[in-house]
Amino acid sequence: xxAEAAPGQSFAHSGKFFNVLGLALKNAGLTLITxxxxxxxxxxxxxxxxxxxTWVMGDPLEYTGRAGELFRGFLIxxxxxxLPAIFVFYIAPVALEAVWAGWLTFGFYVFSVPLVAxxxxxxxxxxxxxxxxxxxxxxxxxSAWSFAAASWGWWVLQLLSLGWYTxxxxxxxxxxxxxxxxFGDQPFHFETPPGESPQRRMWWPFAFGWIGTAIxxxxxxLSAGILAAVLTTSGMIDAAPNSSIxxxxxxxxxxxxxxxxxxxxxxxxxxxxxNRIAAQxxxxxxxxxxxxxxxxxxxxxSLGWIFLIFSLGLLSPVAGFLQVRYxxxxxELIDTPRFAEIGQSVLADSDAGESLGDAFDLDMGVxxx
Amino acid sequence: xxxxxxxxxxxxxxxVEISLTPDKLFIRxxxxxxxxxxxxxxxxxDNNGYVVLRQKRKPDTGERLMFGNWYDDELKAVxxxxxxxxxxxxxxxxxxGALVTLAWSLAGAFLIGIPYAAxxxxxxxxxxxRTQIADISWTQVNxxxxxxxxxxxxxxxxxxxxxxxxxxxxxxxxxEIWITIADAGFPNAFAxxxxxxxxxDELIGMAEQPDELVGVLAHEIAHIEHNHIMKNxxxxxGAGIFFDVxxxxxxxxxxxxxxxxxxxxxxxxxxDESDADSRxxxxxxAAGISTAGIATxxxxxxxxxxxxxxxxxxxxxxSHPASRQRAIAARARAREGLAPSMTERxxxxxxxxxxGADTLxxxxxxxxxxx
Ligand SMILES: [Zn+2]
Numbered sequence: 001x002x003a004e005a006a007p008g009q010s011f012a013h014s015g016k017f018f019n020v021l022g023l024a025l026k027n028a029g030l031t032l033i034t035x036x037x038x039x040x041x042x043x044x045x046x047x048x049x050x051x052x053x054t055w056v057m058g059d060p061l062e063y064t065g066r067a068g069e070l071f072r073g074f075l076i077x078x079x080x081x082x083l084p085a086i087f088v089f090y091i092a093p094v095a096l097e098a099v100w101a102g103w104l105t106f107g108f109y110v111f112s113v114p115l116v117a118x119x120x121x122x123x124x125x126x127x128x129x130x131x132x133x134x135x136x137x138x139x140x141x142x143s144a145w146s147f148a149a150a151s152w153g154w155w156v157l158q159l160l161s162l163g164w165y166t167x168x169x170x171x172x173x174x175x176x177x178x179x180x181x182x183f184g185d186q187p188f189h190f191e192t193p194p195g196e197s198p199q200r201r202m203w204w205p206f207a208f209g210w211i212g213t214a215i216x217x218x219x220x221x222l223s224a225g226i227l228a229a230v231l232t233t234s235g236m237i238d239a240a241p242n243s244s245i246x247x248x249x250x251x252x253x254x255x256x257x258x259x260x261x262x263x264x265x266x267x268x269x270x271x272x273x274x275n276r277i278a279a280q281x282x283x284x285x286x287x288x289x290x291x292x293x294x295x296x297x298x299x300x301x302s303l304g305w306i307f308l309i310f311s312l313g314l315l316s317p318v319a320g321f322l323q324v325r326y327x328x329x330x331x332e333l334i335d336t337p338r339f340a341e342i343g344q345s346v347l348a349d350s351d352a353g354e355s356l357g358d359a360f361d362l363d364m365g366v367x368x369x
Numbered sequence: 370x371x372x373x374x375x376x377x378x379x380x381x382x383x384x385v386e387i388s389l390t391p392d393k394l395f396i397r398x399x400x401x402x403x404x405x406x407x408x409x410x411x412x413x414x415d416n417n418g419y420v421v422l423r424q425k426r427k428p429d430t431g432e433r434l435m436f437g438n439w440y441d442d443e444l445k446a447v448x449x450x451x452x453x454x455x456x457x458x459x460x461x462x463x464x465x466g467a468l469v470t471l472a473w474s475l476a477g478a479f480l481i482g483i484p485y486a487a488x489x490x491x492x493x494x495x496x497x498x499r500t501q502i503a504d505i506s507w508t509q510v511n512x513x514x515x516x517x518x519x520x521x522x523x524x525x526x527x528x529x530x531x532x533x534x535x536x537x538x539x540x541x542x543x544x545e546i547w548i549t550i551a552d553a554g555f556p557n558a559f560a561x562x563x564x565x566x567x568x569x570d571e572l573i574g575m576a577e578q579p580d581e582l583v584g585v586l587a588h589e590i591a592h593i594e595h596n597h598i599m600k601n602x603x604x605x606x607g608a609g610i611f612f613d614v615x616x617x618x619x620x621x622x623x624x625x626x627x628x629x630x631x632x633x634x635x636x637x638x639x640x641d642e643s644d645a646d647s648r649x650x651x652x653x654x655a656a657g658i659s660t661a662g663i664a665t666x667x668x669x670x671x672x673x674x675x676x677x678x679x680x681x682x683x684x685x686x687x688s689h690p691a692s693r694q695r696a697i698a699a700r701a702r703a704r705e706g707l708a709p710s711m712t713e714r715x716x717x718x719x720x721x722x723x724x725g726a727d728t729l730x731x732x733x734x735x736x737x738x739x740x
Contacts (some may be wrong), residue, residue: 014417033469035472037472038465041468045459052413059435060421094606095498095501098501133380134375134380183380339381343378
């Protein structure tokens with residue numbers, strides 16, 4: 001009468017689509033009638049649902065976070081983030097010289113890059129500290145600000161290299177996150193097998209994505225332009241070929257097609273990056289293995305985006321669920337950590353909630369674990 | 370009964386024997402027996418097919434008891450509260466009710482408060498800020514209009530007529546108000562925070578008689594005299610701040626909240642429009658100009674709106690009391706036998722400003738239009 005999963009299936013997700021959809025719909029309704037105030041409760045109940053259906057070696061994860069904590073975090077973020085933001089975006093343009101107001105806005109955007117990174121880190125710390133397995137708490141040590149500073153440096157390198165530094169930056173961020181992640185008193189490690197590049201098998205998919213997007217960009221605008229020319233000259237659309245409505249249409253269609261080609265071209269890279277990161281995570285000598293495949297991942301992610309777009313973001317947890325379930329059902333643990341040796345965590349609890357994560361709208365209502 | 374117990378000190382579950390007696394839950398773990406009070410317990414399984422029990426006490430020691438949901442009947446018999454959603458951490462009706470009340474009270478306080486505060490705040494607004502806001506408005510205006518280099522004489526004529534009207538009604542701002550003719554692809558007229566009034570060449574082209582155009586000018590002057598422009602700016606800044614801060618997060622929820630406030634905002638600015646209509650007609654009456662002109666103009670707006678669709682409605686009627694009603698009100702006050710507000714020669718010059726209006730049927734849309 002034990003709940004051990006079959007050997008070889010160290011991870012599984014037993015969430016049912018309609019069960020999750022039902023909760024997402026209930027949450028969406030309550031979020032609407034509370035003018036979005038319910039969002040903290042919605043997020044909490046959705047996490048409880050998704051965590052409790054995540055099985056590791058036959059035992060479920062447990063989410064112990066409370067909506068009140070998120071709400072309090074939101075109240076804390078009011079003076080620290082929103083008051084400066086109000087000043088920059090609403091008061092400064094009126095009260096300051098235009099030049100100064102412009103610089104202030106620019107500075108705010110520059111500062112928000114590391115701030116978003118720090119917010120991600122705090123959010124992850126909060127979520128891990130509210131996650132238990134077999135009663136043992138997870139956690140995230142380290143400093144959010146050093147993550148933010150490092151992250152900012154990698155972001156600059158990404159810009160300067162026209163994106164080509166992205167695979168390395170992604171691995172660097174994952175390394176910093178996982179090296180600081182704890183299960184109880186046991187740290188995770190991020191170890192590259194000797195003689196291998198940390199980004200092994202990520203460069204070719206990335207090159208495919210980069211070049212594919214570049215080609216997609218030109219092809220999208222070209223085909224949108226040709227379509228518009230055909231429709232207007234043949235008289236199927238009653239507008240002059242150079243009128244502003246037609247050029248706006250060309251721009252919109254071209255942009256939409258570019259986004260779609262970006263999404264498709266980078267699908268192999270997304271799968272490769274997930275697999276590569278999982279392969280380097282180690283807990284007490286035990287390694288992880290993820291078997292994400294380009295086409296199936298693309299299918300579930302597209303499905304998620306369709307839900308997200310057609311519900312205007314209200315059903316974004318469904319998109320998060322599809323991805324979480326996809327990953328967990330393809331994740332394996334090679335060897336077994338000595339769980340009897342792993343004791344309770346000694347990290348202090350994060351008590352600021354996810355304040356800034358909410359301000360930047362980071363997590364699609366599910367979580368970033 | 371079989372169950373699994375984790376003591377919170379190591380990441381393992383041990384097989385244990387439990388018994389659910391009426392007053393306590395007993396866990397026999399090897400030599401030890403642990404007893405839990407049902408009242409102290411909560412569940413953390415969210416109905417995933419198992420019952421996972423923990424103690425509610427703080428801090429959480431990580432002790433867990435887990436067994437399959439096949440013992441549900443036995444558990445229900447001794448601890449019915451553990452079968453309720455509340456035991457799983459689902460919030461009660463009270464929380465939801467409180468949130469609904471809080472959200473709508475905040476929104477209500479805003480809907481009622483900001484429009485009331487807008488008047489006094491507009492009056493207290495320092496001159497420097499007003500100039501700064503005007504600069505921003507001018508940047509926006511320059512985005513969708515062009516300057517005319519052949520409109521000096523027409524501009525002077527319009528300003529002379531307007532001054533005559535304002536003098537008769539002793540409008541305090543009469544020395545600061547300046548009317549500009551702008552070249553744009555759509556008919557429009559609006560006032561800016563620095564007491565400028567912009568009239569587009571297409572609006573002039575829409576009018577067939579000088580009184581029709583002068584009626585529009587009078588309406589805009591009334592907006593300035595009653596400080597409607599700054600009030601509106603303050604309402605919009607207030608709305609922006611309110612929504613950015615309170616209603617972050619979900620896109621659609623935010624959209625609905627914004628829509629509900631815009632409806633209310635519309636009601637207030639509709640009040641301003643009626644106010645400007647009647648004050649504008651007071652000017653016309655005092656200056657001996659018939660309100661039949663502005664009545665005709667309202668008819669033209671309505672025809673134009675029907676033809677072009679709602680997106681292209683000039684801002685002078687964008688937050689209307691319906692144009693038909695406005696036309697009826699203006700016609701009711703119209704007097705016969707008054708001289709036109711400009712000479713024929715003056716009117717011809719005004720009509721030819723900016724090279725005269727293009728045809729009205731072109732497919733241009735205004736990009737942004739301040740009210
Ligand atoms: Zn008006």
